[in-house]
Amino acid sequence: MIIDFHVHYYPKEMHKDPQAFLTRHKMEVLLEIMPKEVWQNVLKPFDFYSEYMEKYGIDKAVIFGMSNTPEGCKEMNNAVCRVTEGHPDRFIGFGYIPLSNPEEALEEFDRVVKDLGFKGIKIYQRIHGLRYDSPRLRPIFEKACELNVPVLMHSTQLIDADRPDAQNPALLLRSGLLEDFPGLKLVLAHMGGGLVYFKDFYYSVNQYNQNKDKSYSSLFKNLYFDTSPPNWGKAMIRAAVEIVGDSNLLFGTDYPYTTARALSNILESNMPEESKKRILGGNAARLLNI
Numbered sequence: 001m002i003i004d005f006h007v008h009y010y011p012k013e014m015h016k017d018p019q020a021f022l023t024r025h026k027m028e029v030l031l032e033i034m035p036k037e038v039w040q041n042v043l044k045p046f047d048f049y050s051e052y053m054e055k056y057g058i059d060k061a062v063i064f065g066m067s068n069t070p071e072g073c074k075e076m077n078n079a080v081c082r083v084t085e086g087h088p089d090r091f092i093g094f095g096y097i098p099l100s101n102p103e104e105a106l107e108e109f110d111r112v113v114k115d116l117g118f119k120g121i122k123i124y125q126r127i128h129g130l131r132y133d134s135p136r137l138r139p140i141f142e143k144a145c146e147l148n149v150p151v152l153m154h155s156t157q158l159i160d161a162d163r164p165d166a167q168n169p170a171l172l173l174r175s176g177l178l179e180d181f182p183g184l185k186l187v188l189a190h191m192g193g194g195l196v197y198f199k200d201f202y203y204s205v206n207q208y209n210q211n212k213d214k215s216y217s218s219l220f221k222n223l224y225f226d227t228s229p230p231n232w233g234k235a236m237i238r239a240a241v242e243i244v245g246d247s248n249l250l251f252g253t254d255y256p257y258t259t260a261r262a263l264s265n266i267l268e269s270n271m272p273e274e275s276k277k278r279i280l281g282g283n284a285a286r287l288l289n290i
């Protein structure tokens with residue numbers, strides 16, 4: 001079974017008038033950071049993703065909306081719910097919660113899991129100006145443990161030249177959050193921005209030198225990484241398997257910001273068939289309890 005763990009859902013309103021939609025949801029920044037070549041996919045109706053699933057043999061997909069206002073989050077989650085209820089065999093709903101409003105974020109987290117039957121949440125802390133070690137993430141992680149659902153967390157690429165230091169995903173490793181929530185199922189999108197490749201580095205080799213004896217390695221046990229976007233090619237996916245093992249990697253396309261290579265990078269990678277099966281769907285099924 002193939003499960004795509006990272007699919008953005010945009011409603012018709014976005015396809016018709018992206019500027020108006022993104023302004024209403026206070027996400028205008030996407031107009032600036034979205035590469036021009038992905039707009040042709042963004043502007044296609046969501047049915048196009050269903051065709052993509054058919055074409056590439058993807059059985060199920062985790063889908064989520066995005067918004068930067070509490071009302072917008074509710075609206076997007078309800079829209080995602082309509083899609084998952086229409087195709088419960090194909091789509092798995094993840095909630096999007098308003099990180100800018102901590103109280104409402106927790107309420108909405110509860111609502112999407114308990115009332116809408118969603119299997120987890122997506123957070124995009126960067127768009128809300130939150131650092132990766134922000135104390136505001138603590139109650140969110142606590143709630144995820146209480147509800148026993150995974151959190152899919154955006155990860156800014158470590159190589160991103162425009163990335164301010166506060167947006168360094170490595171901050172998560174020294175935040176204390178991972179030690180405090182050993183039961184947390186945290187999925188870092190985009191190979192953790194490359195963090196996956198730093199598993200065996202020590203605190204002593206970076207600028208955040210707080211505990212020279214402590215290694216990053218032990219913190220990776222409960223960290224999962226999705227393989228989107230397709231820029232992580234075959235060799236890098238193979239290297240990730242060697243570093244963190246085939247049980248902590250999840251296939252993801254980051255649709256609509258994707259290409260057919262998202263899948264072929266794994267299918268054509270030189271690794272055991274059993275590893276491919278785990279990455280393509282086995283690990284996701286385990287995390288989602290399906």
Ligand SMILES: [Zn+2]
Nearest residue numbers: 006008189254
């Ligand atoms: Zn994404």
